[in-house]
Amino acid sequence: MDRIKIATVWLGGCAGCHMSFLDLDEFLIDLAGRVDVVYSPIIDVKEYPEGVDLCLIEGAVCNEDNLELLHQIRARTKILVSFGDCAITCNVTSLRNLLGPKNTDQILQRAYVEAADTNPVKPGLEGIVPRLLPKVRPVHDVVPVEHFLPGCPPPAPRIKAFLTNLLDQTPALTGAQLKFG
Amino acid sequence: MAAKTLTIDGTQISAENHTSILQAAKEAGVKIPTLCHLEGVYDVGACRLCLVEVKGSNKLMPACTTRIYEGMEVTTDNERLQKYRRMTLELLFAERNHVCAVCVANGHCELQALAYELGMDHVRYDYCYPKWGVDASHRFMGMDHNRCILCQRCVRVCWHIEGAGTKNVSGRGSKSHIISDLNEPWGNSTTCTSCGKCLLACPTGALFHKGDTAGESLRDRSKLEFIVNAREKQQWTV
Amino acid sequence: MTLNDLQETKAKELATRKKIVLRCCLAAGCISSDAKGVKEQLVKAVAEAGLQDEVEVRGVGCMKLCCEGPLVQADPSNALYIKVTPDNAPAIIAALKGGKVALQQADPNSPFFTKQEPIVLANCGLIDPERIESYIAADGYLALHDAIVEMEPKDVLDAMVKSGLRGRGGAGFPTGLKWGTVAKSPGARKYVICNADEGDPGAFMDRSVLESDPHAILEGMVIAGYAVGADQGYIYCRAEYPLAITRLQKAIHQAKRLGLLGAGIFESPINFNIDIRIGAGAFVCGEETALMASVEGKRGTPRPRPPFPAERGLFDCPTLINNVETFANVAPILRRGVEWFAGIGTEKSKGTKVFALAGKIQNTGLIEVPMGTPLRTIVEEMGGGAPDGGKIKAVQTGGPSGGCIPAQHLDTPVDYESLTQLGSIMGSGGMIVMDETTRMVDVARFFMEFCMDESCGKCIPCRAGTVQMHHLLVKLLAREANARDLAQLEELCDMVKNTSLCGLGQTSPNPVLSTLRFFREEYEELLQPDPHAVPQLAAKP
Ligand SMILES: Cc1cc2nc3c(=O)[nH]c(=O)nc-3n(C[C@H](O)[C@H](O)[C@H](O)COP(=O)(O)O)c2cc1C
Numbered sequence: 029m030d031r032i033k034i035a036t037v038w039l040g041g042c043a044g045c046h047m048s049f050l051d052l053d054e055f056l057i058d059l060a061g062r063v064d065v066v067y068s069p070i071i072d073v074k075e076y077p078e079g080v081d082l083c084l085i086e087g088a089v090c091n092e093d094n095l096e097l098l099h100q101i102r103a104r105t106k107i108l109v110s111f112g113d114c115a116i117t118c119n120v121t122s123l124r125n126l127l128g129p130k131n132t133d134q135i136l137q138r139a140y141v142e143a144a145d146t147n148p149v150k151p152g153l154e155g156i157v158p159r160l161l162p163k164v165r166p167v168h169d170v171v172p173v174e175h176f177l178p179g180c181p182p183p184a185p186r187i188k189a190f191l192t193n194l195l196d197q198t199p200a201l202t203g204a205q206l207k208f209g
Numbered sequence: 210m211a212a213k214t215l216t217i218d219g220t221q222i223s224a225e226n227h228t229s230i231l232q233a234a235k236e237a238g239v240k241i242p243t244l245c246h247l248e249g250v251y252d253v254g255a256c257r258l259c260l261v262e263v264k265g266s267n268k269l270m271p272a273c274t275t276r277i278y279e280g281m282e283v284t285t286d287n288e289r290l291q292k293y294r295r296m297t298l299e300l301l302f303a304e305r306n307h308v309c310a311v312c313v314a315n316g317h318c319e320l321q322a323l324a325y326e327l328g329m330d331h332v333r334y335d336y337c338y339p340k341w342g343v344d345a346s347h348r349f350m351g352m353d354h355n356r357c358i359l360c361q362r363c364v365r366v367c368w369h370i371e372g373a374g375t376k377n378v379s380g381r382g383s384k385s386h387i388i389s390d391l392n393e394p395w396g397n398s399t400t401c402t403s404c405g406k407c408l409l410a411c412p413t414g415a416l417f418h419k420g421d422t423a424g425e426s427l428r429d430r431s432k433l434e435f436i437v438n439a440r441e442k443q444q445w446t447v
Numbered sequence: 448m449t450l451n452d453l454q455e456t457k458a459k460e461l462a463t464r465k466k467i468v469l470r471c472c473l474a475a476g477c478i479s480s481d482a483k484g485v486k487e488q489l490v491k492a493v494a495e496a497g498l499q500d501e502v503e504v505r506g507v508g509c510m511k512l513c514c515e516g517p518l519v520q521a522d523p524s525n526a527l528y529i530k531v532t533p534d535n536a537p538a539i540i541a542a543l544k545g546g547k548v549a550l551q552q553a554d555p556n557s558p559f560f561t562k563q564e565p566i567v568l569a570n571c572g573l574i575d576p577e578r579i580e581s582y583i584a585a586d587g588y589l590a591l592h593d594a595i596v597e598m599e600p601k602d603v604l605d606a607m608v609k610s611g612l613r614g615r616g617g618a619g620f621p622t623g624l625k626w627g628t629v630a631k632s633p634g635a636r637k638y639v640i641c642n643a644d645e646g647d648p649g650a651f652m653d654r655s656v657l658e659s660d661p662h663a664i665l666e667g668m669v670i671a672g673y674a675v676g677a678d679q680g681y682i683y684c685r686a687e688y689p690l691a692i693t694r695l696q697k698a699i700h701q702a703k704r705l706g707l708l709g710a711g712i713f714e715s716p717i718n719f720n721i722d723i724r725i726g727a728g729a730f731v732c733g734e735e736t737a738l739m740a741s742v743e744g745k746r747g748t749p750r751p752r753p754p755f756p757a758e759r760g761l762f763d764c765p766t767l768i769n770n771v772e773t774f775a776n777v778a779p780i781l782r783r784g785v786e787w788f789a790g791i792g793t794e795k796s797k798g799t800k801v802f803a804l805a806g807k808i809q810n811t812g813l814i815e816v817p818m819g820t821p822l823r824t825i826v827e828e829m830g831g832g833a834p835d836g837g838k839i840k841a842v843q844t845g846g847p848s849g850g851c852i853p854a855q856h857l858d859t860p861v862d863y864e865s866l867t868q869l870g871s872i873m874g875s876g877g878m879i880v881m882d883e884t885t886r887m888v889d890v891a892r893f894f895m896e897f898c899m900d901e902s903c904g905k906c907i908p909c910r911a912g913t914v915q916m917h918h919l920l921v922k923l924l925a926r927e928a929n930a931r932d933l934a935q936l937e938e939l940c941d942m943v944k945n946t947s948l949c950g951l952g953q954t955s956p957n958p959v960l961s962t963l964r965f966f967r968e969e970y971e972e973l974l975q976p977d978p979h980a981v982p983q984l985a986a987k988p
């Protein structure tokens with residue numbers, strides 16, 4: 029069997045899920061023996077490649093870049109995993125949805141103008157900073173997703189159990205192996 | 210006849226007359242998922258998680274409010290029931306704003322626990338993002354409507370164990386919400402004895418002790434049962 | 448009051464009746480287009496013409512052809528004037544003298560009237576609902592006398608069973624069986640409740656009966672009380688019906704004064720009191736257990752059944768709860784005989800049903816037809832079909848709990864079983880006709896919004912499920928939904944139907960399910976392609 033091509037992506041999230049992934053410690057070495065990491069914030073590849081077997085997606089769909097990348101991922105990947113609460117429930121990233129349809133203006137104003145110590149200005153340069161979507165959406169609301177691994181972040185042992193299960197083709201996590209928050 | 214025989218998931222058991230399916234199943238070691246049920250107060254059949262199939266009835270029956278009868282055949286678990294239960298949970302998660310990562314009940318929440326138990330690992334419905342506030346007016350307790358699942362446990366313990374009658378439900382449909390007195394800030398309530406029983410009863414992070422960290426918010430529900438047993442059965446020891 | 452007194456009252460009332468009667472509809476519909484002004488001017492015109500001794504101007508209840516109101520009908524000529532204004536009064540009086548007049552008239556011999564079989568509405572539009580004598584003159588309270596003085600409670604129960612009457616509040620539960628259960632349930636106190644909460648959008652049958660013939664309801668309730676052994680009754684009427692409430696209050700007062708209600712009815716040891724309870728406009732309070740909670744002064748939310756009200760109802764006592772129209776059938780059944788009643792209608796649905804005919808149809812108003820009448824007779828012959836030569840597309844029955852019956856099924860007879868088979872229900876009697884311009888997904892969305900707003904919020908499937916179903920329908924109408932969304936909608940319909948606590952939630956998916964059944968293409972037309980339609984579930988690395 030060919031080596032399995034794995035990707036991890038970082039959409040609208042805090043990178044905590046990736047930190048937890050790195051907490052896999054020596055299991056990462058085992059993993060490296062079985063898979064190729066073909067795209068990830070921790071390796072230097074610019075373009076999401078074709079023919080990926082498995083992709084762990086951290087974060088919710090928050091801006092236009094997230095949206096575009098996600099569609100690309102779906103088209104080029106066999107199995108998608110919503111990795112962590114933000115990808116699954118939108119979690120903290122979605123708190124702005126509570127502010128209603130005008131939330132993007134409000135939060136940019138708050139973060140970049142009102143809370144700024146120096147140079148208060150809204151990021152608005154077209155084509156440089158991706159525009160925020162009016163509503164933060166969970167990954168499975170945009171594209172079909174095969175597996176869900178909740179947690180904020182999912183602790184390393186659970187990531188390990190999940191990946192081992194998946195690689196060994198045993199059923200997905202249930203019961204005590206699940207955990208939001 | 211004081212005892213009835215019935216079948217639960219194919220196993221014959223007997224239970225005292227007038228017990229509920231839920232009680233009979235529990236005695237027989239069969240666990241039926243519940244949310245609105247709370248030992249010690251009467252049942253209202255609101256959450257619909259405990260629905261079971263009863264042979265001969267084309268309707269699903271809530272195990273918590275349905276009494277057993279001789280020869281009853283109950284199915285507590287099958288694919289259809291599991292699907293309905295998962296959907297019920299998904300509806301709850303989508304209805305209000307549950308952000309487990311920053312919730313006081315994270316790790317001690319019955320809603321969360323049920324989601325794990327029933328394998329509800331994501332919500333397929335659009336989240337509603339309603340605007341609900343937090344009532345922090347009480348000296349040492351708070352009510353976060355964003356986390357409330359309207360199980361009415363707090364209402365029932367407040368009326369029937371504490372006897373204060375502070376908590377109630379106001380509004381209808383998705384606008385239903387728990388109020389104190391005639392929709393006063395909780396801290397202004399003239400009836401609340403600050404007994405804290407509603408906190409013990411709450412299955413989620415909706416009612417909380419101010420200043421508790423998530424780790425401290427574990428509910429000691431045996432206190433409620435203790436009070437009820439003391440009152441009704443004159444048992445004063447735990 | 449004795450039988451003699453009753454007969455004397457009747458004789459006196461008939462004897463003083465004038466040669467000519469001008470009946471003026473004073474039900475809520477006509478009042479809203481100044482029927483009171485019409486009546487005033489008629490009285491004045493009669494006086495000016497010096498006809499006081501010959502002509503009586505009588506305020507009556509609903510004359511059924513509501514779309515043409517205010518209505519005035521003359522006896523004995525039978526001329527039926529429509530869209531009457533107060534200015535028309537002199538002309539109407541002139542017409543009595545045989546003068547030629549250019550007043551708008553409707554044909555009282557049109558199928559709208561002739562195809563009706565009035566039992567419940569027998570007195571509607573004929574008697575003065577504010578005078579008990581007018582009801583007595585139409586043989587009112589005779590059945591009550593027979594029941595209390597000549598029959599044992601069990602004979603009354605027997606009669607109800609044999610009549611085959613079924614509840615008109617929606618579910619069609621056999622009335623005799625329900626009365627029997629209450630009678631048999633042990634309890635020192637029992638109650639009788641009349642459900643006058645009528646909350647279906649577009650329905651006004653019960654209101655018309657209450658406004659036009661309130662004594663018929665009182666009489667039915669007292670007979671029920673006698674049969675089941677209750678001495679207290681409540682009428683739970685929605686606050687939106689102020690005229691019905693006023694007329695009921697008047698009727699209760701008059702019946703008490705004559706010893707037909709209260710202590711010692713017909714000079715027997717039988718007591719029965721009736722009080723009115725006013726609902727605050729929640730649809731769910733029409734559901735029997737919610738209604739009883741509301742009467743008890745609690746929040747009006749349903750509770751699981753069993754126990755059924757017949758065993759444990761109001762204040763935990765055995766309680767008989769029936770709909771307005773059900774009670775209105777009681778006195779006629781006893782007065783005219785069980786065989787007569789059982790001879791009307793079909794095998795399993797006896798008697799008649801009142802419908803509030805509305806929507807895209809020529810004649811809107813109140814009709815009472817024998818059970819088993821084909822829908823086509825109702826909408827095409829009686830209703831006159833769609834206005835402006837339009838084509839009828841579907842008929843909605845049963846309100847938010849019901850469904851849409853497509854035009855190809857118009858030959859369906861209206862009875863409980865046939866309508867259920869088509870995925871609709873008889874319901875309480877709302878009948879909304881839709882023509883080709885109606886979009887069925889809109890209809891489904893409208894009723895779903897109604898259920899969402901009216902859900903009491905107690906149970907999750909209804910409280911949160913209706914919100915999601917409504918959301919999906921809105922998404923569909925905005926052309927933003929794909930096949931996955933439609934599948935999700937259908938899945939939710941199934942779940943909410945099977946898991947909700949009370950009838951409101953259990954039936955809330957019906958409008959969606961029935962339109963999906965007959966008009967699926969209208970849903971599919973709105974679907975958008977799904978960019979990632981097939982999730983590749985099977986493949987694992
Ligand atoms: C949501 C809901 C609303 C209802 N509303 C009414 C109503 O307005 N009037 C009525 O007579 N029955 C209504 N019903 C039916 C009653 O619960 C009850 O079945 C009925 O009053 C029994 O009377 P019957 O046997 O004469 O039909 C409603 C039921 C539900 C579930």
Ligand code: SF4
Pocket residue numbers: 209306307308309310312313314315316318319320321356413414415
């Ligand atoms: S109440 Fe429970 S489910 Fe809701 S956010 Fe808190 S921990 Fe999560």
Ligand code: SF4
Pocket residue numbers: 366367371373374375376400401402403404405406407408
């Ligand atoms: S603290 Fe006690 S009295 Fe106050 S609302 Fe809670 S249960 Fe009721």
Ligand code: SF4
Pocket residue numbers: 356357358359360361362363364387410411412413415416
């Ligand atoms: S506050 Fe807690 S106990 Fe009260 S209804 Fe909400 S979730 Fe239930």
Ligand code: SF4
Pocket residue numbers: 731748749901902903904905906907909910947948949950951952953
């Ligand atoms: S089905 Fe709806 S109306 Fe009925 S109890 Fe449940 S929430 Fe209330």
Ligand code: FES
Pocket residue numbers: 242243244245246253254255256257258259260271272273274
């Ligand atoms: S526990 Fe039975 S319905 Fe909630």
